[in-house]
Amino acid sequence: MDAKSEVILRQTAYVKGHVLLINAPIDDLTEALGNSVSACFWTWNYAEYQQHLAQQKQSYFGIEFPQQAYDQIIIFIPKAKELLAYLLHQVASHMAAGTPIFLVGEKKGGIERAAKQMSSYGETLKLDSARHCQLWQTTLSETVAAKPLSAWVKKYTIQVNDQQLNICALPGVFSQSHLDQGTAVLLPYLKQVRSGKLADFGCGAGVISCYLAKLNPANIIYAADVDAFALKSTELTFDLNQLTSQLELLPVTGIDSLPTRLHAIVSNPPFHQGIQTHYAASEALCLQSKAHLKRGGELWIVANRFLNYPVLIEQAFKHCTVKADQSGFKVLYATA
Template structure:
């Protein structure tokens, strides 16, 4: 079987067959059938990737959970596009694994892998270049104790009267996204004008990120559910809610996957449209397409999106009609509902 993704193609070139020197555990990997045939374990913060490998019978765990760090030595880290997240993964691996554990690092040139030698040098880790091809590079190092703990990556800050917690890899890390700001302003105005369903009884925040929207909802509702595909976001949202002395149910979920047939009066989202460096509408399309099944009678879907994205077509096809609640030329806030 041939590897499909460029980074895995480079690994296949360097490790043409499984052996004593081949990595046994993949960290933050893409979904690739060749890789699934090679490794015994996967660590990832992406809920959908964990599920994909578990379905293949592979041990897969989130770094936010108690994972199986007793898997065979030989680990490979797929360098993420978020530079600070890559540093976090290195720091976390050095904490979790015995000193001297072999670790390979692979990634695409346009994803930041070329910066890895300087990162390793700054951390005091050795660096050996093993190979490069398919516009990717492969490096080798070994784990060792580091002076900085991985927990130092967490960031706390205050916005709009709320204390927020965030982590590298969480959407809008450390700041308020312009689209989210417009969405919150629009929700506040709609609430004051009595244009939201009911009294905000059952609310769902899809793609909760650091939890700023979930916190706004929880300040006004006793029944809030927040979901995100990213384990760092799930933990960040929980920390944010706790810091504001609020409660909500926070779940790891690929859009509605963890919710069964539950219904809500209000679904709110600033949906992602990037998958690594590519524009990808899959999650947002599913969010809109399946929303009617998760909206109670009279319920509303309110989402914000970059103005150039074709979400109006999705809303029209799913709901038959919709309205634009706000438009600042860069972002639009849409509303659609079921009767």
């Protein structure tokens, strides 16, 4: 059982009725809460959504507040405070005054800061502190006016060689307000990528996808990510750059979800999941991507210099070329 769920179970007297669990961990919390609680999940993590469905739990995947009637809301705080601001606003703009809202999270994950964010929506009280976590409650003081999605989008412009990219990014998406260093190292080399059907694994705000689309109007880009906020950001980026006809959005649970017979897979692979470091998806990309490529298809990865991805790529492809080694990052290349 996740420690955050254990804290909720210490205070089950407060939890009742039809409850929306937002960003909840995958564990046995709902079973432990018993028949007094009818639970529904809202997640933007496609892998977690698939696990919910496999467990026959009611679950919604996406960035929009699930349209149902709820008695209570429990938010497991996300890493990004901007994303929590979005979630709190979604709750406050859809729920009636007097609705109990619970906030739970780890101390090292910023629960006390998160509680201060929630306090603007009503009087806030700490209910419990245990397992290095805290549980807070507020009663919604009023329903607030909903903001359009555009109010949550950050935009910035990138110049890559002779191409200008206009990027849109929603809260919680990697490198929301600026180009990250790893992608900056990779982008100048992407002129060398084969044309055709290309996958951007871990597409984020769509920087790599957008550049690949601009390089050749015949390219079809499979923008793949586990995160619904990333997928929507990429869609907005393609809309802004008038490239929508080249985009195939692809929610994925991992490398297995990619199509086969691709001409290239390009990635600045993520290795964080919440506040934890998590390498499994990126390591699987190195080891299994060859099966998704045509003969002669290419793998392009940028990664922190200290990671052992070259060794893994060599295991799968029998070779790995270091195209660049700068600013703490390596651009890695292999062909199927």
